[in-house]
Amino acid sequence: MTELDRIRNFSIVAHIDHGKSTLADRLIQLTGTVAQRDMKEQMLDAMDIERERGITIKANSVRIEYPAKDGHTYILNLIDTPGHVDFAYEVSRSMRAVEGSLLVVDASQGVEAQTLANVYQAIDADHEIVPVLNKIDLPAAEPDRVKEQIEDVIGIDASDAIPISAKSGMGIPDVLEAIVQRLPAPKGDRDAPLKAMLVDSWYDSYLGVVVLIRVMDGVIRKGDTIRMIKTKATYKLDKLAVLKPQMVDIAELGPGEIGVFTASIKQVRDTRVGDTITHERAQCATALPGFKPAQPVVFCGLFPVDSAEFDALRDAIEKLALNDASFSYEMETSAALGFGFRCGFLGLLHLEVVRDRLEREYDIDLITTAPSVVYHIHMRDGEMRELHNPADMPDLTLVNHIEEPRIKATIMVPDDYLGEVLKLCQDRRGIQLDLTYAGSRAMVVYDLPLNEVVFDFYDRLKSVTKGYASFDYQITGYREDVLVKMSILVNDEPVDALSLMVHRDRAEMRGRAMCEKLKELIPRHMFKIPIQAAIGGRVIARETIAALRKDVTAKCYGGDVTRKKKLLEKQKAGKKKMRQFGKVEIPQQAFINALKMDD
Template structure:
């Protein structure tokens, strides 16, 4: 039975990581009877172990709740649980576009954070009705009045209708449900118009194929209908229509304003682009929905198996992950030092970490990850432009006119006492300060930064400098020209391609010296002297030497002429020189792994 459109409420929950978004979703499901008490688990809508352990949401989830309000009427509430992390900003924007309102969850002890801001501004852009929920009010450190004032000051939202709640203890959950019904508007849509629905998300199910999460704008979506994906240009036959409560429930059709799922015997998630418009093949809608964009990988790195025999296993594992996550890409590459592996593209650093962790856990793989790099635009002297994903593929510098690197605008929220160190960190990373404001004892800094300075270890440094109190959010602002060079590391005069990186000329010397010192500590001593050099083109910019292991050849000369000792030492010197010409340096895998972990890089 299709719900009355005036009694439908579509909303999402916006919050910074750890402000209690998933816990609030659990309580709402419990309060409305979506699951029995024995079926409840912590973070019901987070399916992956990684999501539960880290307390983050990676995939958007949805649940349909039936609620009898205080006015005696029955309402259908569609909750969209969205990821909070910046890497999944596009997924968030599509989920928000499918809603009419949002709950802004703010921790009563921590206040407004950077990601709260980024997502709430997106919500305001979609013209949403926003209901502030001050969570964790039962904590000893809670200051709900201060947080209310902060929301009004920073975001400009009226907090007179703010709900005080504690998702963990269940306090104020009834008030949250009433606020959803009262303040969030019902959707608009025409049941008789041609079908127009938004593809909000999709994932792979081993039994059903690809499951597509949809929000119907106009028309009706039902089983047996021939549908067209307008951006992808593909046609499919709907074989199942349903909703999540959060258990799957099959329904006859989905009308305007409703959120549910369909399956259509699609084999790969790559065929279903988030944000695509679904319409009826026989009676299509005239205009697709606005706001669609292809998701582009932002950070690239190489994944190599520690054991070369695991290469095929890695290929299969990446193929299986790609079934379920179309936003990452991979292609084969080989390295003289690391053997065969894959060059993978990710939405950001958290995305990279999650894929890597899933490969290690779910597929039992031991991996080496090369240093992450970003996409550079290279303008050649012959007028062509190339995209560069891998520093090892850099063309001859003589043929390059200019190199452009991606830049981001970062918003950092930090308590006053750590501001100086944060500003220094941003300056060291070639940042350009745009803005600095103070809000309720905390500084909000806006910086423009090159993305390749951020992908290494910026986030870790930010957290350690501020003792975990700084929060950070960013969005890309396009490419800019920079004085960039390729730095290679040579061990015993041989280039180690896995350690090549693109750096800004002003920082190449410090980065090169650091890398050489690091390799010196990691490579074991051999019977001959090993030079480790960092070079830009033919110019060596840093050098360290690993001393040879030596036998004391003069031990048996306990007397006599000094020339006898000299003769023996010269003989040894000749032998060492010959050995260095023919000897090859064995670099252990651990040395690569440690050198490529840029965690201690200052």
């Protein structure tokens, strides 16, 4: 049984690629938590995609035992969190389970947009924050400048920030000492009724659902019967363990400790993240506040390329949703693509990761439709509907007005590229809210429509600033605007997967660009194919793909010209008939490329 003042719970927060997972590796290695032969890079990133892209997607936890200089052995519970804005939900959950944070800042790059976003989450959760300057051994490192920047931009004292190099292991013992000396011990009452917070849950094919908990009060033991307050379900504990990253069985968990249990729970859906766990007999008086559920902001349709794989896709999506509480889905059908699912994501990176996991882990070829956001459609009779898919747009004569989601975007950019960034935001119908300087870098705050951001805003931002800008956003609410639905017709047939909501002023430009792009992407057929962009019944742009032509007059050498004419007329009639009945095959790649809009 560990005394409360011998426990420290903390998370590591930072911008993408500032070295969170590498620092976690060094802490694990230095304390000998994992045997040297089992150590590998990014120890806590278990998924293939995490290792391949070099990013953290799921927050992971590990328990480290550290013999400190004062002669006592401390138990450190570390939660490694993602840095990407799409996974900010994972970060906010992890924050509530711990009392302190290590703020890792790259000593050569300084404070970035996501550093800010994640630190504010830590401050909201009342954390004690210890600044750590990483990559101090790089020739470009400027620790003094970055310390000043932390104080100016974030407003926390950085005079005793710890200089380290997570890669080489320099300064890591100082970090361990700082965790013990500067972070607060957890509070909790061992004799009170059990109150534990459900931090995360995931599916394991051998154990069923594994639940990560943080005990606030009381003690939980193997074999106890517990009750989830929100779902009102009761379970008997089969296994109680701590993560070192592998599970190690333990007899009991007391206040302030973080561990996992299994209780033959069949579905992750039964374990609501943020729920309060208590004993069935002696229940705690009040539940913990919990988290607000993740709001999906980007929607897109996922369809199997081969419609026979629909059942396999359904199983795969259900299994994936078990491990990812922030991903939602419902069935939908489309004339062009058959049966599939309309899925909601927290952002475009989240969408890409889910799509890659479905294709890789379950071996299914997918067609992804245009990402779209949720619009509020106010009808004339006063009803408000949510529109997830532009193809379901109701009759315009019944619509009073349409509202679209707006975001507040914070962009940090070096001074040299400021003009380009301002131009990009203006092009995307942005409204400038603020512009301040932190050293040689500008911090621009814009009010932007989410619809303009989900396509390729991030890619464009990276390309106009040569990768130096960092970007973070939060949703602020809905606002009315003149939006119209633009349909794309190929050979006079509307293609559901390509219909978009666009702003009326930009519809023609967008339609023209889309038609030109499709003209390059759709292969030529034996008949002429018109590609049109239309708003309602009005065509606003058109391109025509010329027909492939067989030379039917090749066998006529000399002779009467009417023979040639007859053959050409016959060919023309055949082409006309073919155009009526012919089906246009649009390749999968054409869908994906047509949706990557470049200005």
